[in-house]
Amino acid sequence: MESVFEIIAEPNRRAILSLLVSSQQSVGEIERQLRMPQPTVSKHLRVLREAGFVESTVDAQRRLYRLKPEPLQELDVWLAPFRRFWSAHLDALERHLDRMDRSTRTKRKTRRSR
Amino acid sequence: MESVFEIIAEPNRRAILSLLVSSQQSVGEIERQLRMPQPTVSKHLRVLREAGFVESTVDAQRRLYRLKPEPLQELDVWLAPFRRFWSAHLDALERHLDRMDRSTRTKRKTRRSR
DNA sequence: GGAGCATATACTCGTCAAGGTATATACAGG
DNA sequence: CCTGTATATACCTTGACGAGTATATGCTCC
Numbered sequence: 001m002e003s004v005f006e007i008i009a010e011p012n013r014r015a016i017l018s019l020l021v022s023s024q025q026s027v028g029e030i031e032r033q034l035r036m037p038q039p040t041v042s043k044h045l046r047v048l049r050e051a052g053f054v055e056s057t058v059d060a061q062r063r064l065y066r067l068k069p070e071p072l073q074e075l076d077v078w079l080a081p082f083r084r085f086w087s088a089h090l091d092a093l094e095r096h097l098d099r100m101d102r103s104t105r106t107k108r109k110t111r112r113s114r
Numbered sequence: 115m116e117s118v119f120e121i122i123a124e125p126n127r128r129a130i131l132s133l134l135v136s137s138q139q140s141v142g143e144i145e146r147q148l149r150m151p152q153p154t155v156s157k158h159l160r161v162l163r164e165a166g167f168v169e170s171t172v173d174a175q176r177r178l179y180r181l182k183p184e185p186l187q188e189l190d191v192w193l194a195p196f197r198r199f200w201s202a203h204l205d206a207l208e209r210h211l212d213r214m215d216r217s218t219r220t221k222r223k224t225r226r227s228r
Numbered sequence: 229g230g231a232g233c234a235t236a237t238a239c240t241c242g243t244c245a246a247g248g249t250a251t252a253t254a255c256a257g258g
Numbered sequence: 259c260c261t262g263t264a265t266a267t268a269c270c271t272t273g274a275c276g277a278g279t280a281t282a283t284g285c286t287c288c
Contacts, residue, residue, distance in 0.1 A: 001181060001244095001245080002123070003123075005122055005123045005128065006123045008119050008244095009119045009120045009123035010245090010246080011117070011151045012246090014119065014192075014261080017196070018195070021195050021196060021199050024267095026264085027264070027265060027266090028175070028264065028265085028288065033185065035199070037247085037248075037249095038264085038265070039217060039247085039249085039250095039266080039267080039268090040246080040265055041248085041265090042249070042265060042267080043246080043247090043266085043267085044246095045265095045266095046222075046266080047266090052283065054271095059257070060255065060264090060265040061254070061255045061256070061265075061268090062255095063264085063265065063266095065159075067196075067199060069196070069199065069200030069203045070210045071192065072200070073200060073210060073211070074210075074214070075189075075193065076193060077214070078128075079186065079189065079190060079193070081132070081135050082131070082181075082183070085135050085181060085183065086183030086186070086187060087175065090185050096183075096184045097187070097191070098192070098257085102190075105195045115275085116273090120275095124275090124276080128274090138264065140235095141234070141235060141236090142233095142234065142235085147271070151277085151278075151279095152234085152235070153235090153236080153237080153277085153278080153279085153280095154235090154276080155235090155277085156235060156236055156237080157236085157276080158239085158276095159235095159236095160236080160237090166239085170269095174234090174286070175233065175235075175284070175285045175286070176234065176235085176285095177234085177235070177236095216262095222255045
C-alpha cells in the first residue's frame with residue numbers, strides 16, 4: 001500500500017474522503033452515511049490515516065476524522081503535466097465535460113458558458 | 115478494472131502515460147525507455163487503451179500510441195472539491211510542496227517564488 | 229512465400245488486498 | 259464495577275491483477 005494512487009483506487013476510501021470534504025465526521029457517522037460495516041470503515045480509515053489523507057482527534061469514545069490536504073496535492077502535482085498536455089486539446093475537453101454534464105444533470109436547460 | 119483510479123494505480127502504467135505526455139511512441143520505444151519486457155508493455159497498453167487513456171495508429175508493423183485527455187480530466191474533475199478544501203490550508207500546501215521539491219531536486223539552490 | 233521483425237495474446241503462478249466474522253480495547257454513566 | 263456504546267484489531271478466505279514464459283498474428287522485404 002505504497003502510493004497515493006493505490007490508496008484512492010479503493011472506491012470506499014474515495015467515498016470516505018468525499019464525505020470528509022464538507023466537515024469532520026466520527027466513525028459511526030461515516031458508517032451510517034455510507035452504509036458500510038464498521039470494521040470496514042475502521043480499516044479504511046487506518047489506511048487513509050497511515051497514508052496521511054486523514055487525521056483523527058479523540059472525543060470521548062468517538063474519534064473524529066478530518067481531511068489532510070497533502071497527499072491529494074501530490075496527486076494534483078502529478079496531474080500537472082497532463083493538464084498542460086490537454087490544454088492543447090481544449091475542444092475535446094469541452095465536448096467531454098459537456099457530455100458528463102448532460103449525463104448527470106436531470107433538469108437543467110442552460111448551456112455551459114464559454 | 116473499472117475506474118480511472120484503478121488504472122493509474124499501477125506504476126508501470128503511470129510511467130507509460132508520463133512517457134506519452136511529450137509525444138507519441140511505438141511499443142518498442144516504450145519498451146526500451148522503460149526497460150520493461152514487451153508483453154508487459156503490450157498488456158498495460160491494452161488496459162490503457164480500453165480505458166480510453168491512449169489510442170493507437172498503425173504504422174506498418176509498428177503501432178504508435180498517443181495520449182487521450184479525457185480520463186485524466188475525469189480525475190481532475192474528481193479532485194476539484196478537494197482543491198477547494200485545501201485552498202483554505204494554503205500554508206500547509208506551501209510547506210508540503212517545498213518539501214517535495216527539496217527531496218527530489220539535486221543541485222538547485224533557488225527558492226520557490228511565491 | 230519464407231525469413232525476420234514488431235506486437236498481441238494465452239496460460240500459469242504467486243501475491244496481496246478487501247470483505248466477513250469474531251473479538252479486543254476503551255470510555256461513559258448509573 | 260457493570261453495562262452499553264464506540265472503535266480498533268485479528269484471522270481467514272477469496273478474488274483479482276501483474277509477472278513471466280511461450281506462442282500466435284501480422285506486416286515487410288527479398
